[in-house]
Amino acid sequence: MTRLGTTVDPRAPEYAQARTAALERLTALGAELAKALAGGGEKYTARHRGRGKLLARERIELLVDPDTPFLELSPLAAWGSDYPVGASLVTGIGTVEGVECLITANDPTVRGGASNPWTLKKALRANDIARENRLPCISLVESGGADLPSQKEIFIPGGALFRDITRLSAEGVPTIAVVFGNSTAGGAYVPGMSDHTVMIKDRSKVFLGGPPLVKMATGEESDDESLGGADMHARTSGLADHYALDEHDAIRQARRIVARLNHRKAHPDPPKARDPLHDPEELLGIVPPDLKTPFDPREVVARIVDGSDFDEFKPLYGTSLVTGWATLHGYPVGILANAQGVLFSAESQKAAQFIQLANQRDIPLLFLHNTTGYMVGKEYEQGGIIKHGAMMINAVSNSRVPHLSVLIGASYGAGHYGMCGRAYEPRFLFAWPSAKSAVMGPQQLAGVLSIVSRQSAAAKGQPYDEEADAGMRAFVEAQIESESLPLFLSGRLYDDGVIDPRDTRTVLGLCLSAVHNAPVEGARGGFGIFRM
């Protein structure tokens, strides 16, 4: 065993400062998560309950096995937009009858559960997770369909939702729809395309057009029940496979469907693992309030991997990127973690080699981000930083083992790409509240803009307004700073959630378990041309 030591001192003033800053950020995060939990607020929640209905999260809680975790995804979707935080949909991974499933539930207390542009993004992300990891999908449906005022944003791209359901089915990933209420128009294709459907007496309403629309279209008089009630679909149309008497019965039947799926994970669960030697509580005291102050990512690794046991690869070479092997909840992982922030040529080459090794050995990779990007400057350009950075990005892009990314500090510029940022399709990507991500730091970006404006004025022979420049810099800095923060980025679905650092090991363990539903097979060759 190679046990990582620690130099973190919980009595040191820097530790206290970092911890205070972390706790403040967690309080702010908690306030935003509370908004998602509150759904449509007291009035609509009370009305929903008054109708004898369960809330979206209560439905999920009854669906998953007792005392098992639910890894909620994208809870802050739509943060900072015109739509309520959470985007009227709950998504996540939970265990049903021992099977890890991707569960989605409309929140009918938020504008009738109607789907806005952020709901669509969140739902499509959930489908991607189900497909990549081969997780059976359970949709708990009760939705007013498309949010009509924003239809132009969702109608055309929204067709992908139904396409995904049948493609999952074609790939052998089971799909189950449980209809708790309204599921009309396009929404009717959720049960319509699913492998299994459960409908509830006097509750489910599944029709292409409701009574008013039918009256308009054909003049026919009709009612909800004869057009799309559970009785009709169970006895006459055949769209319902299972007829439930109430919500609890529907959830019970959904659990029985999962029990009969004959689902087999591609890999067996590993044996129970040892906890880290060092206290995960101390993760709050590691990232300094100012991200310009460097910190040793081994202190993070030591608090998330089994037994704090970490075998480093090339520890003396390319030292601003730490690479090495560990297990996390028993699953083997290769870890890449930024140390001093900047990526040089040596770090990039080391990363490319390490990624290839993980692919040869079928070992998932974990990227811990704290980078300001690839090094700039004459010496580094002449030394081939572009081709070496490209080598790392090539390796990340064409690697086939599952990737998990956690933004713990900075994640700027192409460093975000090389460290498997969102566009490089890590299976899961989470951020700590301390993270920041943008094309570059706010001061640098404002400074670059200022230099460009100054040069432009000089080229035109115009005087440069220094006062306006100072105002512009301050404005741009503030804007970029706010756009770099985790709440903003999570609101745009650029991650799968902002997590408490102390939960990192648990969250990653759940993700690693989920990814092992699908075969973990690395690339043997198949990389692009490496520029040497």
Ligand code: COA
């Ligand atoms: N788009 C935008 N807003 C919608 C909506 C939709 N598709 N469906 C409901 N809402 C809004 C309502 O206007 C209402 O807003 P308000 O409270 O500010 O007035 C709020 O959501 C709650 O709707 P309400 O009708 O009071 O809730 P309900 O639980 O009694 O009924 C529905 C829910 C979904 C059955 C009903 O709202 C409905 O039939 N909506 C339209 C369904 C439809 O035809 N959609 C088109 C599909 S493509």
